[in-house]
Amino acid sequence: MIAHSIFFYTFSLIAIISAIMVTVSKNTVHSVFFLILDFISISCLFIMIGAEFLGMIMLIVYVGAVAVLFLFVVMMLNVAQQKNQWFSSREISRHIPIGIIISMIIFFELIIVVGGWKYKPDLITAMSLTLNKDVSNTHSIGYVIYTDYIHIFQLSGMILLVAMIGAIVLTFIKNTEVKSQSYFNQISRERSDSVEMIEVEKNKGVKIDD
């Protein structure tokens, strides 16, 4: 039990410190790296409470894919410069009220979540699911997600699909001037329609026209 609590406090300390560093650090790329550290330590916490499937999926999806895209955007757009200009400029930013509103909403949501903790014992007894201790949590997630919650699961999948298609439609610009290779045309080329023997007349040369 001692070892367990030592690990728990280490990971949660790392998670909290890196979460603070995300907002505090001046270099934006450093912020993203701290965000990644935060994700990793939270997935470690998931694994410690026995939810190893969620922890691993968190690592694969958030750290392996989402944070890489974050890093891309931050590195390419030079957000660091913008942020520093923002901090050093004298005029009061217009974004601050919006930021305050959003952070207040999140804060109240957190309070509601923590308040709900009080009713946790009642919730566990009222739950329709029965937790089987013999089955690993990967199996129990699989049992539930494709049977009881299939509609919610499919619906969230559809929402993600629509969001993805929307993002592509919004950003896609068909550029006609770029030369691209048509693999089908290239492979289906035959000798007969690309090479031609021409008898060249003396002192006339060859005139090529398409």
Added chain:
Amino acid sequence: MLDYINIIFLETYKILFLLIPVLVAVAMIVWLDRRVWAFVQKRRGPNVVGPFGLLQSLADALKYLFKEIIIPSTSNKVIFILAPIITMTLALISWAVIPISDTYVLADINVGILYLFAVSSLGVYGIIMGGWASNSKYPFLGAIRSAAQMVSYEVSIGVIIINVLLCVGSLNLSDIVIAQKKIWFVIPLFPMFVIFFISALAETNRPPFDLPEAEAELVAGYQTEYSGMMYAMFWLGEYANILLMCAMGSILFLGGWLSPINIYPFTIIPGAIWLIFKILFLFILFALVKAIVPRYRYDQLMRLGWKIFLPLSLTWVVFTSSYLIYFDKLPNI
């Protein structure tokens, strides 16, 4: 308290017992890679240091150790130093879940294959960090190419893993090996094995997909500013990753530590030897591909990943699952 100290010592001993052979194997495999490469091109390859040139990697390592480490003055120093360390660490920690034989595995965790997948998807950070922290154009371009490449090929590897998992019904690596007792998955899932092999080439930045370090365009890609031991760590991490991909391929498709035929003369050879043979077989294939195939262009690489491999492996998931359901062969959980 004494219990804890005992456990820590025991675990350290176990870890060293696994890691030192892996590191030696990485050094040997660099030599093997260069030899195979040379033989395909009718050269001799490294054959001077030691018998058959076996100690060449040792000599190289010594050379790297004594070289000066140069940190560019405009670089982001902490991240610059952290990058090779992360690459090396990630390449080594994934060996914890590889089942060497039916009894010997360091951590027999429930979600072994997800762990392997997660660690290999973290590998991209070593490269991005190295490329960005160098604060120079070639490394940055190389890092971005590499990250895009690894993220896109990971998707198809993930879908291929789903194919295997459908046939196994467990995420544990030992269970995956045991499920292949009747037939190795390379036979029913042969197209997936081919796609896995090619995706593994792309995931480890091996030729023909070595665009991140294409020397004609990008000098040495993300490694350009590195020197001495830090360069060697990138290099060792890369080869450890290749070895890991070979191990993953042999566990998922070639039956891990199982002997090819389950009869007398084959079964007395210990499982670890079989696993090593399978890893070596896959690695020699890797080395042959490096010598034979010319480098892909970048748009061809992306097209192969997203437009060919992803639809093909997704279709195969549908095919596998419908086959398993129709013939009622789904594994019992």
